[in-house]
Amino acid sequence: MSHNSSLIAALTLAAGLGSTSAAAQQPGRYSFRLQSKGMEVLEAGVEAMGGRDAIGRAGAARIRARLTVHNLGQGLRPDAEAPPNPPLIMALTYDHASGTAVYDMYQPDTATQAVARIVLSPADTFFYNRAANRVQGVTEPDAIQIILRAMHYPPAFLLDAEAHAASVRWLGRSSTEETSHDVITYVDDIGQQIALYFDARNDLLARAEVIEAHPQFGDHTVGVTFADYRPVGSLRLPYKVRSLTAGVPYTEAEFLEVDLGVEVPRDLLTRPSGADSGPPITGNHPMPNLDATELGDGIYAIFNATGGYNVMFVDLGESVFVIEPVISPEVTRAVVNEIRQTVPGKPIGYVAMTHHHFDHSGGLLGFMTEGATIVANRGDADFIREVARAPRTLDGESVPDSPPTIEIVSGKRTYGSGSRTVELYQVGPSPHVDELLIAYIPSLELMYVADVYNYQGQVAPAGEGTLALADKIEELGLEVSRIIPTHGEAATGEQFWDSVRLAREANR
Numbered sequence: 028m029s030h031n032s033s034l035i036a037a038l039t040l041a042a043g044l045g046s047t048s049a050a051a052q053q054p055g056r057y058s059f060r061l062q063s064k065g066m067e068v069l070e071a072g073v074e075a076m077g078g079r080d081a082i083g084r085a086g087a088a089r090i091r092a093r094l095t096v097h098n099l100g101q102g103l104r105p106d107a108e109a110p111p112n113p114p115l116i117m118a119l120t121y122d123h124a125s126g127t128a129v130y131d132m133y134q135p136d137t138a139t140q141a142v143a144r145i146v147l148s149p150a151d152t153f154f155y156n157r158a159a160n161r162v163q164g165v166t167e168p169d170a171i172q173i174i175l176r177a178m179h180y181p182p183a184f185l186l187d188a189e190a191h192a193a194s195v196r197w198l199g200r201s202s203t204e205e206t207s208h209d210v211i212t213y214v215d216d217i218g219q220q221i222a223l224y225f226d227a228r229n230d231l232l233a234r235a236e237v238i239e240a241h242p243q244f245g246d247h248t249v250g251v252t253f254a255d256y257r258p259v260g261s262l263r264l265p266y267k268v269r270s271l272t273a274g275v276p277y278t279e280a281e282f283l284e285v286d287l288g289v290e291v292p293r294d295l296l297t298r299p300s301g302a303d304s305g306p307p308i309t310g311n312h313p314m315p316n317l318d319a320t321e322l323g324d325g326i327y328a329i330f331n332a333t334g335g336y337n338v339m340f341v342d343l344g345e346s347v348f349v350i351e352p353v354i355s356p357e358v359t360r361a362v363v364n365e366i367r368q369t370v371p372g373k374p375i376g377y378v379a380m381t382h383h384h385f386d387h388s389g390g391l392l393g394f395m396t397e398g399a400t401i402v403a404n405r406g407d408a409d410f411i412r413e414v415a416r417a418p419r420t421l422d423g424e425s426v427p428d429s430p431p432t433i434e435i436v437s438g439k440r441t442y443g444s445g446s447r448t449v450e451l452y453q454v455g456p457s458p459h460v461d462e463l464l465i466a467y468i469p470s471l472e473l474m475y476v477a478d479v480y481n482y483q484g485q486v487a488p489a490g491e492g493t494l495a496l497a498d499k500i501e502e503l504g505l506e507v508s509r510i511i512p513t514h515g516e517a518a519t520g521e522q523f524w525d526s527v528r529l530a531r532e533a534n535r
């Protein structure tokens with residue numbers, strides 16, 4: 028018992044507010060009542076979905092669904108809607124008891140061979156891209172497991188909640204004008220508190236939700252809604268599953284076919300032999316042991332800050348200029364730490380954000396609390412202020428004391444001097460995003476570019492974004508000998524122009 032609670036007890040009694048009821052003298056009793064009421068709601072949900080035996084058998088299943096994934100945080104402007112990708116066919120083979128799931132993604136028109144596969148098992152978690160014949164380990168399996176399970180297979184929630192019965196609590200009834208839900212929570216294997224909303228009319232699971240910290244949104248909810256329940260054998264399953272992040276649509280799945288009692292084929296659980304192996308997918312986590320490479324006097328790159336993600340920084344003398352505020356607060360800490368070790372004793376003066384997309388702005392907050400001035404596009408300024416203002420009670424991230432200082436690049440802007448001069452250019456609009464900054468270091472003829480050019484080890488015909496960039500580089504008259512893309516590997520100027528030439532010839 029802490030000092031505070033005994034103090035509070037003493038004050039409460041002194042103020043005559045103390046209760047002498049039996050319940051007050053048995054502190055465990057209310058929680059127990061909430062647990063047993065929670066279990067009642069859960070068991071009603073299990074019955075509504077088909078009963079314990081049916082749900083137990085549903086722990087091994089194969090589901091085919093049409094899946095639309097919205098490119099959350101990848102719109103043309105910060106306030107533009109997240110553009111949907113073309114729909115895919117997804118086949119999920121799932122086994123609850125062994126914690127195994129295989130997700131195969133197919134193009135709708137060529138439904139015979141998966142283009143990509145995600146395999147989750149206790150022994151290994153990996154992503155296989157068939158077109159590139161490349162396998163990448165996934166080092167953030169917990170998060171992915173939760174996300175994928177959440178998106179597509181509702182009986183998993185009921186089985187999971189039953190397995191964590193001691194943590195089940197009744198939260199109460201949540202009502203709007205149209206709906207009324209009985210809400211319980213439980214805590215899963217990795218410590219996430221999950222809320223389950225059961226429709227008060229029929230006890231069917233209508234929504235599952237977690238509250239999380241998001242690099243840009245701050246405190247927010249990630250929810251999955253289940254609708255259009257239909258009978259499948261003795262079960263009832265929802266055929267429409269939508270997920271929302273902070274209220275914004277993220278995925279929409281429409282079930283096409285459900286087969287129960289299907290086992291996960293063992294041979295799918297091992298990495299395909301003969302596939303190349305790519306860098307691990309580290310999600311929002313940094314790679315271990317970041318290492319800065321000196322490219323020229325006072326000019327550095329951190330290659331692979333997260334899997335295949337590159338950052339640059341320049342020692343301007345008084346302070347350090349960083350290009351790209353990375354993907355998450357955790358990666359910012361690792362990058363700032365590496366900068367301090369490389370260039371000791373200098374503050375982070377500036378961070379240039381090429382554009383607002385979530386994988387380029389997730390680490391902004393950390394640079395703000397370092398006191399860095401944000402160098403950005405005009406259309407991204409409000410978004411940057413919102414990131415600074417977002418409520419953050421969940422992740423313990425510190426929030427800047429004052430609004431961020433933002434310097435806008437609408438044409439060209441220059442920082443530093445001599446061989447350490449950094450030029451920023453506005454090269455939008457691009458098919459990728461309305462406003463886009465590139466950084467250029469004249470002394471090295473070096474360009475840092477996000478997304479519109481990614482070098483992956485071989486020259487391929489340039490896409491629309493690269494072609495638009497090439498036109499701008501010609502217009503600006505920049506000599507480019509070396510390119511560091513945010514994603515991928517460093518490339519030479521020849522490799523860049525070769526891919527541009529290939530595409531221009533093909534378009535002629």
Ligand SMILES: [Zn+2]
Pocket residue numbers: 101382384459460477478
């Ligand atoms: Zn982007």
